Amino acid sequence: MLKNLRKVLFLGVLFVAGAARAELSEDYKVVLLTENFPPFNMAIDDKNFARDEGIDGISADLVREIFKRAGIGYTLSLRFPWDRIYRLTLDKPSYGLFSTTFTEERKPLFKWVGPLAKSEWVLMAPPGSTIKVASLADAAKYNIGAYKNDAVSQHLESKGLKPLNSLRDQENVAKLMSGKIDLWATTDPVGRYLARQEGVSGMQIVLRFNAAELYLALNKDTPDEVVERLQKALDTLRAEGYVEQITNNYL
Template sequence: MPAISGSGVPTPLTLIRRVAQGLLLLALMPTALADDRLYIYTENYPPYNASTTGQGFAHNAGDISGICTDMVKEMMKRVDYEYVMKMRDWSLAYDRVQGRGNHALFCTARTDEREGQFQWVGPLAPIKWTLFAAPDSDIELAALDDAKQYKIAGYKGDVMSDYLDGEGFDVIMSVSGEQNPRRLTLGQADLWVTDGLVGPLVAEEEHGITGLQPVLVFRETPMYLAVSNQTDPGIVEDLQRGLDEARKSGALDDIISRYQP
């Protein structure tokens, strides 16, 4: 029973307790409301993810397009969650998503090395691991090991770059891959590792470079939405259901056809 003064007015101690309880409820309410909000990150990696403003970053979903982006948006239409979508440098986004509940990242290559680092929703679209040479290059590769004699342009956090680096290749790492076509034409690198669709597109749109030579495609990997391990598995199941429904409806095939040359 609460302590009450003889006049029927709550004592100071009772008031303090009531205020404390009220503040606790207020503190808990935003958390409860935010539990279902998802924070989804991507990078500037056209045609899979691209900024519509011409910048290498974006603060909302309306400024981001691309094959994987449109697939994720179609998925989100079919689930009952609020979400925030942002575009950042890949290494920054990758680090930010890990360890935080309700955070996710796309398009993320699903590899054996990454399998336990995330919960996975997908597949979205596949990437082809390709080594490109400059337009006037005479490099020919019969197998991946033939590339060990060359300098390869890549970027930090990229699954293809990290793989080659781990296998002992001479990889020149940068924060992003946008300058790598120029490295080829300037002779700063002999080869550039990137996706087969991304390479020519970035080279032409960013630098006006055409005629890059795809000298070797050495692997193909499905890309996914990578969801942090701290996220409720029930949310991940809902997202997978939403993506499956989008695929079954034909929406994902329509997206791919829009971006095909």
Template structure:
């Protein structure tokens, strides 16, 4: 009888131990799965990133398109991560991503000022820092310094706008760049700083304004997927490898060609 009881106790211990190991492995697996979920943010910045609806927000990747967006999607298709992509206002997304594990933001200009704030995957596309004037403006610029006494429309969180602020220019900041073509038309600003492709597109689509004058291109910057410092470098390496693979097979060039 004692032998039977002892055997039963040993069997129970073995079952309990196996159950504990199984639960531990399951918990570990769940942790790994959770750590592989990526949260990727962007802004409405056509033609690089745009919501299908034309609104300034979107809740999943099917509602977001654009040159950079399609490049990021091509990269993500080559890795096995659970990805949630959302479109939000740039200043909100820029602050939200920093300090949070497995969070990223595109398309982000990689500058000296931002270099240590993120881990970087790219390059994706490049932006031309351009000063636009209203269609009927007679403003001409030879150098950036020629704009020192002029009112320049920009928006908060934008790398071009902040650069001009840091250089002592008179920048009228808004929460979004979409209103700035109207500021030019109403005479509330003399110039608008934005990307060379974005400016005319936003002016026409949002306000029906055509004929903006690009008076000066003063810088060109590559754009990247910026990943939070709290994210594993292994994930960043996976993403970079995937992007390099998409580039080497011609996918990125094909994406650019679709928007030309």
């Protein structure tokens, strides 16, 4: 009887282990969301909504290839605003979001694949500005514009600053040029790219205050198998030089 009990327990363990590593169903798909965040992800027609091949950029091209290599299905949409798609990914299983800045505060909120790319957090002043700051503490006396629920804005708030948040990062260009804000907290090279799109060149970077890595953030209920396959595909692409090649195509 003891022998039979051991056999039953052994088979039970095998069943549980097999179920935990069961293959994904053929119709499994990740709902990928992104935003206009050039040159990493952007609508080809510069609008605030796009699907599939209407989206390009460093991260968009890379994510497509990652999913292709991993053999995992997906749909891809570019939407607005960031705050909405960020919350959708937090709340809905099988959702993913990029390019998402990885931070310690966000770490437990998602499952992560990356890094896809690197960037810097900066304070920008308009052309001809005489503002000089040595730290974020120095900058606190100025009106600082930022992008709502973006990692840069969240970081400023964690440091006790009170940025004036906009729903579109592009809005901060006009605010900066009209004097509604003194400084713009954004990501480089994104900020310079957006400013050029609005017809403004010669933006001054007055402070670099963080180096950041951009990731694909997946809802916490995403199966570990999906995360592992995607990360393995990315690591392989990086080893092949594919990531560097895509980056050089845009920068």
